Amino acid sequence: MKKFSKILSVALASAMIIGLCACGSSTAPTTAADSSSDTAAVADTATDTATDTAADTAADTAADTAAAPAGDVIKVGVVNNPPSESGYREANVKDMEAVFSADNGYELKTYYSLKNDEQLQAAQGFITEGVDYLLISAAETTGWDEVLKKAQEAGIKVYLFDRMIDVDESLYEAAVVSDMAKEGETAVNWLLSQNLDTYNVIHIQGAMGSDAQIGRTGALDEQFASGKMNKVVQQTATWDEAEAKKIVESVINSGESFNVIYAENDGMAKGAVAALDDAGITHGVDGDVIVMGFDCNKWALRELKAGAWNYDGQCSPFQAQIISDLIKSGSAPSSKKIINEEKGFDATTITDADIDTYGLGE
Amino acid sequence: MNNMFKKLIKGGMGQLAIPLIAIALLVIFNLIRDPGFFFVGISHNNDGNIVLQGNLISIINGASELAVLAMGMTLVTAACGGQDISVGAAAAIAGSVLVKTLKSGPQITGGKVLLAFILACIVAMIFGSFNGTLVAVFKIQPMIATLILYTCGRSIAYWINGGATPTVSSPIISAIGSFIPGIPVPTPVLIVILMAIIFKLIFRFTSLELFTQSVGINGSAARLNGINSTFIKLLSFIILGVCVAVAGTIGVSRLGLINHETLLLDIEMDAILAVAIGGNSLGGGKFKISGSIIGAYVIQMLTITLYAMKVSSTDVKAYKALVIILLVVIGSPVFKDRFNKFVNRMRGDKKGISEKGAAKA
Numbered sequence: 001m002k003k004f005s006k007i008l009s010v011a012l013a014s015a016m017i018i019g020l021c022a023c024g025s026s027t028a029p030t031t032a033a034d035s036s037s038d039t040a041a042v043a044d045t046a047t048d049t050a051t052d053t054a055a056d057t058a059a060d061t062a063a064d065t066a067a068a069p070a071g072d073v074i075k076v077g078v079v080n081n082p083p084s085e086s087g088y089r090e091a092n093v094k095d096m097e098a099v100f101s102a103d104n105g106y107e108l109k110t111y112y113s114l115k116n117d118e119q120l121q122a123a124q125g126f127i128t129e130g131v132d133y134l135l136i137s138a139a140e141t142t143g144w145d146e147v148l149k150k151a152q153e154a155g156i157k158v159y160l161f162d163r164m165i166d167v168d169e170s171l172y173e174a175a176v177v178s179d180m181a182k183e184g185e186t187a188v189n190w191l192l193s194q195n196l197d198t199y200n201v202i203h204i205q206g207a208m209g210s211d212a213q214i215g216r217t218g219a220l221d222e223q224f225a226s227g228k229m230n231k232v233v234q235q236t237a238t239w240d241e242a243e244a245k246k247i248v249e250s251v252i253n254s255g256e257s258f259n260v261i262y263a264e265n266d267g268m269a270k271g272a273v274a275a276l277d278d279a280g281i282t283h284g285v286d287g288d289v290i291v292m293g294f295d296c297n298k299w300a301l302r303e304l305k306a307g308a309w310n311y312d313g314q315c316s317p318f319q320a321q322i323i324s325d326l327i328k329s330g331s332a333p334s335s336k337k338i339i340n341e342e343k344g345f346d347a348t349t350i351t352d353a354d355i356d357t358y359g360l361g362e
Numbered sequence: 363m364n365n366m367f368k369k370l371i372k373g374g375m376g377q378l379a380i381p382l383i384a385i386a387l388l389v390i391f392n393l394i395r396d397p398g399f400f401f402v403g404i405s406h407n408n409d410g411n412i413v414l415q416g417n418l419i420s421i422i423n424g425a426s427e428l429a430v431l432a433m434g435m436t437l438v439t440a441a442c443g444g445q446d447i448s449v450g451a452a453a454a455i456a457g458s459v460l461v462k463t464l465k466s467g468p469q470i471t472g473g474k475v476l477l478a479f480i481l482a483c484i485v486a487m488i489f490g491s492f493n494g495t496l497v498a499v500f501k502i503q504p505m506i507a508t509l510i511l512y513t514c515g516r517s518i519a520y521w522i523n524g525g526a527t528p529t530v531s532s533p534i535i536s537a538i539g540s541f542i543p544g545i546p547v548p549t550p551v552l553i554v555i556l557m558a559i560i561f562k563l564i565f566r567f568t569s570l571e572l573f574t575q576s577v578g579i580n581g582s583a584a585r586l587n588g589i590n591s592t593f594i595k596l597l598s599f600i601i602l603g604v605c606v607a608v609a610g611t612i613g614v615s616r617l618g619l620i621n622h623e624t625l626l627l628d629i630e631m632d633a634i635l636a637v638a639i640g641g642n643s644l645g646g647g648k649f650k651i652s653g654s655i656i657g658a659y660v661i662q663m664l665t666i667t668l669y670a671m672k673v674s675s676t677d678v679k680a681y682k683a684l685v686i687i688l689l690v691v692i693g694s695p696v697f698k699d700r701f702n703k704f705v706n707r708m709r710g711d712k713k714g715i716s717e718k719g720a721a722k723a
Contacts, residue, residue, distance in 0.1 A: 084517075084520055087527065208676055233672060234674075235669075235674065235675045236674070236675050236676055237675065238624075238675075239623070239624055240621075240624040240627060241617050241619060241621060241624060242613065242616060242617070242624070242625075242626075243624075243675070245616070245617070246420070246424055246665070246666070246669065247669060247675065249420050249424075250417070250420065250666060250669040250670050252415075253415070253416055253417045253420060253670070254670060267527060267619065267621055267624070270529075270617055270619055271617055274540070274616065274617050276408070277407055277408040277409070277540075278407050278408075278413065278415070278540055278541070279405065279407065279415060280405050280406045280407045280408055280413075281408075282408065297527065299527075299529045361527065361528075362528065
């Protein structure tokens with residue numbers, strides 16, 4: 001028995017090590033920074049984030065800033081979630097690295113983690129290192145009071161982007177965020193402008209309780225309540241494409257009529273369209289059913305351009321330019337909460353340039 | 363009639379009684395609720411093919427991935443007395459390998475799809491043998507051993523994808539995921555039938571079924587009888603790996619899209635349930651793959667029924683759980699034992715009464 005437990009413990013230990021290795025290699029771009037709480041390693045991560053072109057720009061930054069005179073550059077520390085989180089985050093990280101480049105007169109330091117406490121430590125590191133500006137997209141909304149107070153004492157200006165934090169407004173300059181409710185309103189207004197005789201809507205929701213779901217559902221729920229649009233079915237597919245397909249399939253099988261599919265992200269819209277295709281129901285421009293999605297993935301915008309879908313709402317990850325403009329203007333922003341302007345694309349008016357500029361992913 | 367029923371309960375069909383009764387109940391329930399529920403219609407899809415359509419088709423089509431995984435899971439369960447909870451994550455990896463290979467060149471040809479599928483199979487078999495080694499060689503609890511891949515599998519898939527959600531579009535892929543032109547039955551259904559036939563043939567022409575059962579019932583006894591139990595356990599995980607690759611391929615082909623976060627999410631639990639509903643002992647030993655396949659269809663029929671009743675999909679899982687608790691409890695040995703005792707006592711009492719009556723007379 002003793003021998004057995006010895007073998008077992010060795011096996012378990014080796015399994016854990018194997019597991020760690022497997023995990024480590026899988027998320028190399030992000031977890032490379034995870035174990036490092038010291039500031040030297042934090043600086044390294046700028047070159048570690050090997051996401052295609054990002055690596056080049058980051059490497060350039062590192063090389064250029066070494067040569068540049070110390071007084072002229074603006075030192076910016078960015079605490080963000082890792083690019084592996086989503087296509088949105090990937091675009092967000094790339095945008096940050098492109099805007100806060102050495103060419104634009106910045107010295108960029110980045111730290112990526114999904115864990116709040118690691119983010120807090122990194123922010124602390126940036127403060128002791130003496131950055132001029134601290135940009136934060138926090139993993140969690142709580143726990144930031146102390147760090148932001150320290151930043152204020154050190155004269156470091158803080159901007160929040162993408163996500164709000166539960167702290168007093170005086171602790172940060174401004175927050176540049178998306179307004180999910182407005183995304184929903186833009187989409188619903190577009191739908192109303194189509195002037196259909198009746199609106200029979202299949203509403204496929206994202207994971208219940210998520211910001212995006214609550215925001216994008218809100219505007220449509222108002223229309224359901226006012227009777228302007230009819231709710232054929234309202235179901236959550238929790239961002240799952242296959243689930244969205246099943247939901248639409250069950251409506252088709254029930255024989256109920258519908259003419260609008262409002263899916264709260266691109267993947268679920270694709271799932272819904274697959275169900276329509278199987279049933280021989282036409283969709284998109286000149287089709288029987290209007291298809292609406294969100295997030296503006298490049299492939300989704302291409303579907304739009306091809307006329308297979310009708311509308312795609314943007315969830316913009318591009319906050320860097322707004323913050324850069326604020327920093328360079330030198331004056332305090334007019335409002336503490338700055339809403340990032342977000343577009344909605346119509347299949348009849350979208351251009352290839354739009355796809356290149358606003359599309360996420362490949 | 364009475365004989366047949368007895369045979370159903372006690373004979374070879376005994377194990378299948380529970381899933382078959384479950385399906386019968388669901389069918390009756392649906393027919394009462396909506397007589398047209400199982401109506402199968404014929405229509406044209408947007409590619410101009412003649413296709414079958416209806417709830418029944420949705421059920422057998424939608425359960426395909428689950429059915430394929432349940433087949434492999436049955437084997438692992440029987441051999442190891444434990445379950446692989448990493449099949450969903452492993453399928454995401456296999457799917458990512460498939461998409462990566464398909465996107466490696468400008469054109470998608472039939473040969474390339476075959477190559478991609480073979481690569482996906484190989485990768486899934488490697489991960490399967492990783493799990494299998496931990497379980498068979500290092501004697502780690504299957505659930506703990508597969509927890510490793512369960513935890514990091516989707517990260518590996520992300521790493522292979524190198525981005526958000528790559529898409530592939532090709533007539534061949536949509537033929538795998540939905541319909542082959544000229545055949546009105548969804549292709550995933552045909553794949554399930556093919557897999558079932560392959561399993562049947564393997565069991566017919568090899569001793570795998572017998573060996574797996576004996577290893578599951580008593581590994582040491584099997585070893586003493588000359589069966590390499592380590593190898594049998596490892597083999598069951600490798601076969602499950604093939605099932606995982608097939609399921610991943612179907613999942614990816616349905617939409618021509620790989621989302622490492624949502625592809626076959628939570629399917630491992632459904633696959634284990636399918637095995638349990640199929641009347642297989644989760645502790646290993648005797649098994650019937652047909653039971654697990656029926657179990658998969660029971661789960662899918664339940665889901666589609668709840669959707670058709672417009673139950674909110676957040677609540678679907680709760681209702682599913684209720685029905686499953688019922689099925690599992692009814693299928694448990696303790697319940698069966700008590701039920702049999704109860705039946706016997708009823709009979710015995712009757713006998714007693716009649717004997718008393720006879721004595722009086």
